[in-house]
Amino acid sequence: MPNQPAPARRALLKLLAASPAASALGGLAAAPAHAAPAAPGIVKALPAEYFTVRGTNAEARFDSFADTGLLTPNDRFFVRNHTATPVLDAADWRLTLWGDGLHGRAPVHFTYGQLRDLPSVTRTALIECAGNGRSLYASQQGEPVAGTPWTLGAVGAARWRGVRLSDVLRRAGIARDAVALQPRGLDDPYVSGGVDYGRVRRPLPVAKAFDDVILAYEMNGEPLPYDHGYPVRLVVPSWVGIASIKWLGDIEVSTRPLGSPWTTDWYRLFGDAHPAGGGEPITRQTIKSAYQLPFGAALEAGRVHRLTGRAWSALAPVRSVEVSTDGGAHWRHARLLDTPRRDGWVRWSVPWRPHATGPVTLLSRTTDTAGNTQPERAVHNTQGYLFNAVVRHPVTVV
Numbered sequence: 427m428p429n430q431p432a433p434a435r436r437a438l439l440k441l442l443a444a445s446p447a448a449s450a451l452g453g454l455a456a457a458p459a460h461a462a463p464a465a466p467g468i469v470k471a472l473p474a475e476y477f478t479v480r481g482t483n484a485e486a487r488f489d490s491f492a493d494t495g496l497l498t499p500n501d502r503f504f505v506r507n508h509t510a511t512p513v514l515d516a517a518d519w520r521l522t523l524w525g526d527g528l529h530g531r532a533p534v535h536f537t538y539g540q541l542r543d544l545p546s547v548t549r550t551a552l553i554e555c556a557g558n559g560r561s562l563y564a565s566q567q568g569e570p571v572a573g574t575p576w577t578l579g580a581v582g583a584a585r586w587r588g589v590r591l592s593d594v595l596r597r598a599g600i601a602r603d604a605v606a607l608q609p610r611g612l613d614d615p616y617v618s619g620g621v622d623y624g625r626v627r628r629p630l631p632v633a634k635a636f637d638d639v640i641l642a643y644e645m646n647g648e649p650l651p652y653d654h655g656y657p658v659r660l661v662v663p664s665w666v667g668i669a670s671i672k673w674l675g676d677i678e679v680s681t682r683p684l685g686s687p688w689t690t691d692w693y694r695l696f697g698d699a700h701p702a703g704g705g706e707p708i709t710r711q712t713i714k715s716a717y718q719l720p721f722g723a724a725l726e727a728g729r730v731h732r733l734t735g736r737a738w739s740a741l742a743p744v745r746s747v748e749v750s751t752d753g754g755a756h757w758r759h760a761r762l763l764d765t766p767r768r769d770g771w772v773r774w775s776v777p778w779r780p781h782a783t784g785p786v787t788l789l790s791r792t793t794d795t796a797g798n799t800q801p802e803r804a805v806h807n808t809q810g811y812l813f814n815a816v817v818r819h820p821v822t823v824v
């Protein structure tokens with residue numbers, strides 16, 4: 427991608443130019459040189475113990491979630507940027523709604539202050555990239571896929587505060603026959619392979635918008651961080667991360683179905699197991715579990731280890747987690763440490779005393795209350811979305 431270094435420079439210049447922002451971020455300019463490998467275009471610090479930088483994105487290290495609670499702290503939350511974080515000012519930001527799906531057909535604007543004055547709601551939801559776990563298609567199933575080679579850390583849970591999208595749509599005068607919305611971000615247009623795809627945007631059915639979508643301005647009790655969509659982002663619970671448009675600038679409201687490259691070229695399933703020309707645009711995330719342990723961790727023989735992890739399903743609350751410490755020959759139940767909820771994850775633990783030294787494969791398998799269980803293999807698709815298989819987690823007993 428020819429434009430990578432430029433956004434980084436631009437973001438930094440924007441950041442330095444925005445003096446209240448720069449002082450709010452305190453030590454950034456003064457950060458010691460050894461602090462962190464920067465990702466082009468990401469504002470926050472990315473210490474190597476918490477993040478792996480992948481191009482313009484930063485994956486959270488899943489093993490590092492061991493010392494976090496049910497919510498992922500803002501400074502530990504993964505970042506998925508198509509281009510670069512724009513450092514925006516809430517004072518001159520506004521949201522525009524427009525399109526033939528509004529009664530008056532004239533655009534309607536909301537300032538940041540006007541949104542803050544609407545009734546607020548707070549809810550916990552995971553944001554998880556559609557491609558979370560993508561690299562396991564190759565490493566575990568021998569199937570090549572295209573896209574950012576995430577391991578399991580393109581997911582996080584936060585408590586979001588904001589306003590219901592339905593409240594904003596009603597106030598804007600949404601027409602009875604409106605069927606589709608298209609929220610769009612204010613980050614730079616996405617250019618790849620010499621093609622300008624325009625600003626990041628993806629259609630959302632009106633039915634989902636009226637169900638549980640919020641326009642969030644707070645994340646875990648703080649104003650949204652720049653990298654996570656300041657001043658306002660969409661949070662679309664249980665859907666793939668791309669639906670939760672950051673740095674929201676405008677929403678088209680339409681009486682006809684809408685499309686964008688994010689529903690035609692990407693975020694649908696292509697490949698032998700799928701309809702020719704691709705499946706329907708993907709919506710819901712899937713079911714997963716993971717150990718909070720580095721791949722290849724060394725564990726001492728002859729003593730009891732408390733293995734911990736997390737399990738989540740976008741389809742229904744988690745019902746149980748089974749683990750195997752012998753490559754899948756025997757399974758037992760892990761203890762769930764949280765009450766399973768929709769749109770959240772649960773922490774789990776299991777004691778293990780390994781005897782023989784050598785390599786071992788740990789497995790974990792989530793089942794949810796709708797009866798979905800992680801399969802042994804995920805169904806391949808060329809872009810590596812929706813990996814849901816039981817992960818084979820290698821460790822060594824020493």
Ligand SMILES: Nc1nc2c(c(=O)[nH]1)N[C@H]1C(S)=C(S)[C@@H](COP(=O)(O)O)O[C@H]1N2
Nearest residue numbers: 504505506507508555611626667670671672
């Ligand atoms: N405007 C805009 N919104 C966006 C993106 C983006 O690049 N630009 N990335 C999307 C993708 S692919 C994901 S997975 C989530 C990631 O949210 P996060 O960076 O806050 O973790 O944001 C989504 N919203």
Ligand SMILES: [Mo]
Nearest residue numbers: 555556667668
């Ligand atoms: Mo994503």
